[in-house]
Amino acid sequence: MRNGERLRLCCATLHYNENCNREMATSKDGMQCLSMVYLNAKKGKEAVVESRQTPASYDYVLVIKQAVIIGTVLRSVYTSQIKWKLATKPAVLGLDIDLKCSLDSNTSIDGTRQWSKGQNLTLLVLNGTPVNRTKYTEKLQKARLISVLTIRSLSVEDVNVPYTCQLGFDTYTDILNMTVENFEYHSEGQISCLRFKDDHAIFSLKFRKVFPIPNCTASTGDIDLTNNLKTVFVPIGFFYEVNVSLRYHHVRKKHIDRSLDIVCCAGTKRIEYSLQFNNDNCTDEVSKVDGKGSALSQIEVLGIAVICLVCLLPCTCLCIFLWDNKNVEKFSSSTKKLFNILRSQKKRQERNEERDDFI
Template sequence: MIIGMIYMYLLYALVCSSVTSTSGETLSWKLDTVPAVFGEDVQLSCFISNYTSRANMNRRWSIRRNIHGITLNGISRYPYKYSEHMDKKIGVSTLRIHNFSLHDVNIIYECAYGFLIDRKMLILSKFKFEKHPQSLLKATVETDTECTCRGNVTLENVFPQPYCKSTLNKKDVTLPYFQVNTEKRGLFFTTDIKLVYTHRDDVEMGKWIVVCDVGSKRIVVINETMNCTLNGTMETRIDIQRVAGILSVCFLMSIPFMCLMYVLSKNNNTKLLALLHNCYQKKRQGPKDSLKQHRKTDEEMALQNDVEGVT
C-alpha cells in the first residue's frame, strides 16, 4: 500500500513537472559574476519565469551529485559560505558563494522551485574564471658593470595562463630575451619568468618594466630604474674621450707638415736634406750661442768684482 502511494506521488510529480514545462514556465541558472575571481564572492542567478503569478512554493539550492541542500527559502545551511536572496519582482533567486575556491568549481549546482529544476555543472573556463597571484615569489633584478640586466619572477597558482612582456625605455625587449616556463599544477598554473638583456645604447639609465596579464587583470611584476655604465665608470670614460680628442687634434695639425715634406721629397731630395740639416744646425747653434753668452756674462761679473776689490 505504502509503495503504491509513493509510486503515485512520483508519477504525479512527473506529470506536474511535465505540465509546467509545456505551459511555458521554465527555470534556469547561470554564472552572474564574470569574471569569477577566486578568493572573492561569486553569484549564481536562477531565473524563474512567471514567478509572481504562481503559488508560493519551496525554492532551494543544492550542490554535487548527491543533491546536498545548502539553502531553502532564503535560509542557509552554511551561512558563512552560502547566502540566498529572492527578488520577487523579477523572479530571480541569487546564490552568493563567499570566498570562492577551487572546491566550488567543476561541481553540480541545482536550482529548484517547486517541481521546476535546473541542474548542471559549473565548469572552469579561462574566459569566465580568474585566479590572481597573492604574492610575487623570487622577484629579483640585478645589473652588472657590463649593463646586463637579469631578472627572475615567479607567479604561483594563477589562472588562466599569464601572458607577459617586457619593455626598456618603452622599447619592447620581450623576444628573444624572455624565457617563460609555465607548469599546470592542479587547476592553476605556476609561471617562472627569466630575462637576460644587455643594454647596448649609450644610455646610463633606463626604465625596465615587466607586466603580466592574468585574464582581465594586468599585474606590474617589475618596475625598476636601471643604472649602468659601459666599460668602467663615468670618470674613466670622460678621461678616455679627452685623450682621444687631444690625439685627434695633434694628428690634424701634423698633416700640413707631412704634406710639405712629401712635396719637397718629390721635387728635390738634396734640398730636403739641406733643409733638415740647417734646421738641425740651428737647433745646435742655439744652445752653443746661449752657452757663450752665459760665459761672457760670468767673465764680466768676475772682472767687475776684481775691480771693486782693488778699490
C-alpha cells in the same frame, strides 16, 4: 542526506500522516475488537490486552502516482524556463560570487525553492534558509522572479561541480566550470633577480600560484623586449606556477640609467614593475628557468669546485690515516694482552704437571 534516503523519509511521513489517527476496530455487533500482545521484554511469557485499530490506508500511493503521471505529461507539453548562470564575472577565487537563477513565471513563487550542490544534491538553501550561513546566502527578487545564491570565499571545492536551482517540480542543473574567461586567481609575483653586468641585463619573475597564465611584456624606453621574455609554466591542480625570465644582451652604456618596465596581465589583474638597470635587485631565490641567467658563470662555478676539492682532499687523507693508526694501536695492545694471558696459563699448567710428577 542522500536523495534515496530523502525519498524514503518523505514516503514514511506520508504514511504516518494518513494513518496516525485511525479509529478503533469494531465487530458487526458494534463491540470493540481486542487482541492479546505478547511482550518481547517478557520473552513471550506474559501478554497484555490492547484495542485493535482499523487497517492501515495506502491512498497516498495513488496520489503520488497521479502526481507523477500529471508531471510527466506536463513536462512533455511544457518546457520549464528556469535556468541559472554565473552573475559575477570574473569570479575571483577567495572572493564572493553570485549565481543568478531566473525562475519560471508559470510556477508559483510561493512553492518550494531550493539550491543544491553535487551529484547527491547536497542541500544548500531551502526557501531562503541556508544550511551553512557563513558560506551560502540567498536573495529572492519576487518582482523580477530571480533567486540569487551567494557563495562566500570561493574555493577550489566550489568549482567544477554541478549546482541545481529548483522551484517546485522545475529544476535546472549545470556545472560551474572554472574557465579562463570566467575565473581568476591573483598571485603577487616575486622578483628573483635583476642585475646589470657588462652588457647583460638579467631579470626573473616567479608566480607561485596563479590562474590564468599571465601574459607579460617588457620594454626599456622605446625598445620592445617582449621577444626576449621566456615563460615556463607548470600546472598545479587548477592553478599554474609560472616563471618569467629575461636576458637582454648588448645594453648600451647610454641606456644604463633607463628603467626596465615589465607588465603582466593575469586576466583582468594588471601587475607592473619598473626597475633600474644600474641598481642590482636580487633576492635569495634565483630563478631556475634560464641556466644562463644565474649569478655565477659556469667557469666560476667550476673554479670554486676545484678549490674546494683541493682543500678537502688533504684533510680527508689525514683523517683516514689518523683513524687507521688508532685502530692499529688498539689492535696491537689487545693482541699483547691476549698473548700474555695465554703465556701465563701455559706456565701455570707446566707447574701443575711438575708437581703431580713429584708426588
